[in-house]
Amino acid sequence: MKKILAVCFILLIVCTLPMSASAYENESYYKGLEGAVINVFNWGELISDTYEDGMLDVNKEFEKLTGIKVNYVTYESNEDMYPKIKNGGASYDIIIPSDYMIQRMIDEDMLMEIDADALPNYKYVSEEYRNMYYDPDNAYSVPYNVGMVGLIYNKTMVEEEPTSWTALWDERYAGKILMIDNPRDAFAIPQKILGYSLNSTDEKELSDVAQMLIEQKPLLQGYVMDEIYNKMESGEAAMVPYYVGDYILMKDVNPDLGFVYPKEGVNIFVDAMCIPKCTQNYEAALLYINFMLDPEIALSNALYIGYATPNVGVLEHPDYAEMRENQYLYPDKENMPEVEYFHNLPQETLHMFSQLWNEIRIYGSDNTHIYVGFALVGLAVVFFMVKKYITKRKREYWYNSI
Template identity: 70%
Template sequence: MKKLCYLFLVLVLFALAAVSASAYEHEDYYKGAQKGEVLNVFNWGEYISDSYEDGMLDVNREFEKLTGIKVNYVTFESNEDMYAKIKNGGVSYDIVVPSDYMIERMVDENLLQQFDPNELPNYHYIDEKYKGMYYDPDNRYSVPYNVGMVGLIYNTKMVEGTPDSWTIMWDEKYAGKILMIDNPRDAMAIPQKILGYSFNDPDLKQLDDVAQMLIDQKPLLQSYVMDEVFNKMESGEAAMVPYYVGDYIIMSEVNPDLAFVYPKEGVNIFVDAMCIPRSAQNVEAAKKYINFLLDPEIALNNAWYIGYASPNTAVVENEDYADYAENQYLYPDEEHMPNVEYFHNLPQETLKHYSELWNQIKMAGGTDRDVYIGFAATGVVIVAYLVWQYVRKRRREHWYNFPET
């Protein structure tokens, strides 16, 4: 009986192996990797399905099993962080996943290399409306990975009523309970919409107004966050944060008190896309990886795990994905569609102004008067000590040199 059990188990394992081995489309495409081949991937944090728990797939392990290529997976927190690393060289990645405006900038600065996505057997799964986007009109640099929008996530237990405007983030009632998103474009986007500006106006004066609003907001803030947002919102530590809709979906599974709204002033819509940097060492493996992420099975796992809207038609049409596909925040129909705008790249001068203002915002409201008092007090103590020491020394010398009488 025991033996039979084992036999059964072994059979099941074989069957599982057979299923997982034949799950991917166009497996021939992944063949021919050399021994010891390595692929360096640079992606956002929390942006890939990375474990086998709950029947999910560890995408990188699956890719390694399928191709024999080892995946070095490194994450970043913001487009700007990623850009600084690529721009300054010293590291070479084969895949990066910037957002739209950053792709535009990197193409401008010749940091990405061209390839033909049509060569990828799974490219036809990409929804036509995400092809030929403004940042890559000829589809030569990028393949869309995820689509999302920024909205207001709030805790219904802590916020009264149903907010519909970004101005609630300046409401003193919620002082100490407000989180802000910690990167310059996304943070400035909120006052920009309140003031009725475009995200992409290079006017420096407008930016000054925007920065002033953020400085005024600082005393009300709990902190600027990126990935810590999960902990702070799920635990009820903070009441509201402007963040990506996909992350709301994930957080609301942990804390059902969380709610979401696209404020009426307008929100940012973005596409994160897979690109190959100019400095890539292993372009062939990079293409295989991009194709692998487009595979219906893998893309579905990622869409579940990440919670962002997928540009992959095979995912959206999959029945197992229906409850996501019908979610009006993720895939709003025309009636629910908020007022959206993409980020575009900006002229150098404006970008420089952005980082100067961002420094100022971060430094604002730092020093209280007691710091100066403290310094003054310490200074007085030091001077008093030195004087005392000097006096003592003089007195001693006086006694030692006392003339003998």
């Protein structure tokens, strides 16, 4: 018995050795802030949080290395994240918005400057994703991942493989279509079908787009974000426009799922790490950003979240070779769809966006039965009131007569 135990122990030690041996670069850089707390606000499913399959639980590793406690909170879309930062009340030290939202937050003076040269691991950020239009001087953001929006479909539920966004308006799949639940991504699809720019500010173009979304509504099963995992993996829905990384995760669970970049063109995006003005621990936030750029950590994240990575250290890593070949993540020239980035829009257009989005969301079917129902209830109420009144009067009359 003792021998077996001993063997087990040795095995355990041997197994954990390589893990503890995989040191991070510049470990001394991370020292000195033990006991601090940082609040990280990130998209759902956008960080590695497991030790399975050779990946690392990123937040735990960071806590182990630095002694800083990580409070990790998630959001479902840029639009959900924005009001929480804008209206204060909560203090976050790291946020990971997408390009157009970073542009907006820079415009509205909501982000702290980041001195990229002071980050030892900044050298791993690919040249391709430096000096992007949303942050030309790399002064506010550090790229985290890159992705495109495509059409996810269930091969067993569609009659032919879709190649166009118009499949989402196909009546054969009524009740089996899901739509992405945030205005920019939802508007992007009709915009591409109609050949408009994703950054159009033309009122007529926007109302055409809204009209198309209203026409689509009767065919929809629902508007969803992270819930698509449940709906697509179980075969509850046949198609949904969504981000490529999430497709790669879902395909592991349900191999029937297919993916296509529709011919009309798609949205490409960069999510990047930023430090909002409400931060209470700027130094610790810098450590976190630098840690996320470490090739070991970035590799875990890239493998886990399934998006393309702007990290050169990962792209050259042997463990990443298989992913590097993935045609959805890194399409060849001939497979590359037509892509367009979102830009921030002027205030009036943003206002119009949210008004149209409201209108789309409250658009409902015929309500006559409700009016009839209320009329009937109203009649019943009046009837009983009158009846009550008559009984009361009768009773009074009866009391008075004796």
